[in-house]
Amino acid sequence: MANMDWSKEFGINSSLKQNFARSEQEFSAQVEQIKDLLQLSPADVLLDIGCNTGQYEKSLSPFVSHITGVDSSPVLIRQTQVLANVTFLVADAMRLPLGDKTFDKTLMVSTLQYIPDPAKAIEEMRRVTKKTILFLNIPDKTQKESYFDGINKLNRSDEEKETIRQRNNAVHWFDRTDFTDTFDARPPFFGALISI
Numbered sequence: 053m054a055n056m057d058w059s060k061e062f063g064i065n066s067s068l069k070q071n072f073a074r075s076e077q078e079f080s081a082q083v084e085q086i087k088d089l090l091q092l093s094p095a096d097v098l099l100d101i102g103c104n105t106g107q108y109e110k111s112l113s114p115f116v117s118h119i120t121g122v123d124s125s126p127v128l129i130r131q132t133q134v135l136a137n138v139t140f141l142v143a144d145a146m147r148l149p150l151g152d153k154t155f156d157k158t159l160m161v162s163t164l165q166y167i168p169d170p171a172k173a174i175e176e177m178r179r180v181t182k183k184t185i186l187f188l189n190i191p192d193k194t195q196k197e198s199y200f201d202g203i204n205k206l207n208r209s210d211e212e213k214e215t216i217r218q219r220n221n222a223v224h225w226f227d228r229t230d231f232t233d234t235f236d237a238r239p240p241f242f243g244a245l246i247s248i
Contacts, residue, residue, distance in 0.1 A: 055145040082188070083111045089245060090157045092116055099155040099180060101145050101173070102163025106132035113138050121153070122148065145173040150180045155183065162189040178248060184211075185246040188237065193225040196241030199200050 086108070092098070096116040100108050103121030105128050113119055113135050121140045123129050132140045139160055145160075145167050158181040160173075167173045177185050191199075199220070206213060228234045231244035 079107065079111075083108065084111065084187065085160075086159060086188070087115060089243075090159065092157070096156045097154070097234050099158040099177075101148075101151070101158065101160045101177065102166075103140065104128050104130075106135075106140060107136070108159065108161065109135060109138045109140075114245055120150070146176060148176045148180055152179055153182045154180050156183050158185045160185070160187050165191050165225070168223075170224050170226075174246075178246070181248055183248055185242045185248070187231070187246075189241040190231075190237075190244060191220075191223060191225045192242050193227050196225050199240040 066123065074100065074154045082198060086092075090096075090098075092112065094115065094117060098116045098119045098120060100112075100121045101123075103123045105108060106121050109121045116137070118137045118139070119245055121129075121138065122143045122145065123140075124142065126142050129140050129142050130139075141149075145163070146169055158177050160177070162242045164170050164173065164187055169172045174185075200217065204213065206216075208216075228242060228244075231246070233245040233247070235243045235245075
């Protein structure tokens with residue numbers, strides 16, 4: 053991952069950089085989990101909504117026919133790498149400018165909670181996907197209080213803790229019963245699969 057000035061690029065305190073960065077080992081494990089859960093094959097056409105700077109595209113592109121990465125941020129899309137079988141697109145997850153049943157499988161990692169109307173985004177994902185949708189890192193409503201209790205134990209200033217609280221109060225927290233096939237992930241998150 054290239055070094056960047058997080059405060060300049062994203063307007064955030066650089067001490068929050070660790071919230072965006074993953075260790076190489078954790079990221080590799082998550083890529084393997086995605087490959088396994090989606091049962092990726094060389095013929096698959098994959099959609100990644102909330103692609104950020106294209107980390108998953110770079111790691112998953114050797115295992116599929118094509119990947120389209122979508123993000124609402126032009127700043128993040130400009131940071132992506134050009135890859136032969138990858139297309140990047142600036143678009144809104146609630147209004148995807150993509151054809152019906154265009155993709156075999158769809159991936160969304162750490163994104164659903166930030167979308168103003170998650171139900172509309174899921175409806176759009178169903179529209180453009182033929183087989184399977186995978187969500188990773190969905191905030192579990194039952195873990196919300198313990199998550200915020202943990203914020204109080206952080207070795208950060210009161211101002212930083214309040215920023216984290218405000219940011220996370222603005223996100224959607226989900227009930228596992230909203231999804232048919234869920235699995236445990238790192239608390240306070242869970243994952244879900246939707247078969248079409």
